[in-house]
Amino acid sequence: xxxxxxxxxxxxxxxxxIIVTHALGSCLGLMVYDPVAQVGGMLHAMLPLSKINPQKAxxxxxxxxxxxxxxxxxxxxxxxxxxxxxVVKAAGCSAxxxxxxxxxxxxxxxxxxxxxxxxxxxxxxxxxxxGSDGRTVYFDLSTGRTIISSKGLESEL
Amino acid sequence: VKQTKKPNILAKxxxxxxxxxxxxxxxxxxxxxxxTAAQIEQxxxxxxxxxxxxxxxxxxxxxxxxxxxxxVKQAVVLLGWKRLVQLVMASCVxxxxxxxxxxYDLPAGKLWRHSIAVSVAAExxxxxxxxxxxxxxxxAALLHDVGKLILGGFVKEDLExxxxxxxxxxxxEVAERIVLDTDHAEIGAQILKNWSFPLAxxxxxxxxxxxxxxxxxxxxxxxxxxxxxxxxxxxxxVGREGLCYKSSPLATKRLGLKGTHxxxxxxxxxxxxxxxxxxxxx
Numbered sequence: 001x002x003x004x005x006x007x008x009x010x011x012x013x014x015x016x017x018i019i020v021t022h023a024l025g026s027c028l029g030l031m032v033y034d035p036v037a038q039v040g041g042m043l044h045a046m047l048p049l050s051k052i053n054p055q056k057a058x059x060x061x062x063x064x065x066x067x068x069x070x071x072x073x074x075x076x077x078x079x080x081x082x083x084x085x086x087v088v089k090a091a092g093c094s095a096x097x098x099x100x101x102x103x104x105x106x107x108x109x110x111x112x113x114x115x116x117x118x119x120x121x122x123x124x125x126x127x128x129x130x131g132s133d134g135r136t137v138y139f140d141l142s143t144g145r146t147i148i149s150s151k152g153l154e155s156e157l
Numbered sequence: 158v159k160q161t162k163k164p165n166i167l168a169k170x171x172x173x174x175x176x177x178x179x180x181x182x183x184x185x186x187x188x189x190x191x192x193t194a195a196q197i198e199q200x201x202x203x204x205x206x207x208x209x210x211x212x213x214x215x216x217x218x219x220x221x222x223x224x225x226x227x228x229v230k231q232a233v234v235l236l237g238w239k240r241l242v243q244l245v246m247a248s249c250v251x252x253x254x255x256x257x258x259x260x261y262d263l264p265a266g267k268l269w270r271h272s273i274a275v276s277v278a279a280e281x282x283x284x285x286x287x288x289x290x291x292x293x294x295x296x297a298a299l300l301h302d303v304g305k306l307i308l309g310g311f312v313k314e315d316l317e318x319x320x321x322x323x324x325x326x327x328x329x330e331v332a333e334r335i336v337l338d339t340d341h342a343e344i345g346a347q348i349l350k351n352w353s354f355p356l357a358x359x360x361x362x363x364x365x366x367x368x369x370x371x372x373x374x375x376x377x378x379x380x381x382x383x384x385x386x387x388x389x390x391x392x393x394x395v396g397r398e399g400l401c402y403k404s405s406p407l408a409t410k411r412l413g414l415k416g417t418h419x420x421x422x423x424x425x426x427x428x429x430x431x432x433x434x435x436x437x438x439x
Contacts, residue, residue: 001168007391007392007393007427008376008427016433018285022392023172023390023393023394023395024392024395024398025389025390025392025395025400026390026391026400027390027391027392037339042422044392046391046392046423046424046427047420047424048424052420052424053420053421053424053425056424056425063424064238094399094400095400096386096389096390096401096402096403096404097326097327097328097399097401097403097404098403098404098405098406099406100404100406100409101416101417102409102414102419103386103390103404103419104414105390105419105420105423106390108395131402132400132401133399134392134395134396134397134398134399134400135399135419137320150395150399151320151397151399152262
């Protein structure tokens, strides 16, 4: 089944499912896959830290990297995923042109992700982050194959 | 002499649909403080589509009215004139802005969603910054990208050239100007001029990517500029060109904007957009 992940959203699935998210800008797209259990999930988080609006985080933890990422991993574990086997990929986190610090939400999203992974002894297998591109991600849960589409071009992550 | 497509583009601007007749009459009436709700109903009676759209928007959760509104008269009383003008405008452009936009590769509905997002984000930014921006902020934000409707076809034809220019790290609208001798902001402003819109609105659309070039600084221009970039960042209406636009450090300075303001507004924008778009799309 094809599932769409909208902004501030998460979807999980198994063999036979395809998960898609469109138009990643500075948001983080995080893809987690267990190739043995053939389960996986995708998070599309908008902002780095939930402390900016705890009320929103309560209502929708997927809006923030610090609350959304743990939710995704917990869900994958509950579906039979095992930490040692997980393949973790990241996309998005881009920024508009110019050196204006306050618009670097994408960079902060990425930093918080890396901190969380590091704390848990995990690494990114692949990433397509930064720059000023908009990105669409297709995540095939039969194989774990992740395709990034940007400016009309597709590439495998 | 360099061959340019600008004359063809401007010809398209000329033949771009004018505001629906009812809308034009309404906007004139709404400018007049002596206008009565009955007069407005009288005009809308002949445009049931516009009325239905208007009432749908009025009843969206975003405006938080205490009860469902079933008539224009009620809408006027509960929302006030200013809001009503904005919603008449939104109802009028809803259909045309809901179309797919070539060149920028925006599927059907995406430009409308982006426009609504920039409107609510701009209003929320003004509130967050405790700035009393003019009431035109909603409409200025709503229409900032109207030029894409015309320029999209031309961008598509010359996409390779434009993308080559843009790949050198310049803003996408600058690349448009290099190749097409105009950009979507200028074309948008021209459309609003043809619609006889107030100058403040025309300027906000004209300079939404380059607020520092507006003749005199204007909070309205700065806010639309920032709200637009923010909405692209959070993925609402991001086209093929991605985030290939430059933010103005001077505009953020003029507004006294901080990162926390941006993130706070971003965290609320999504809900507002859903509240307004669900009704207009159903």
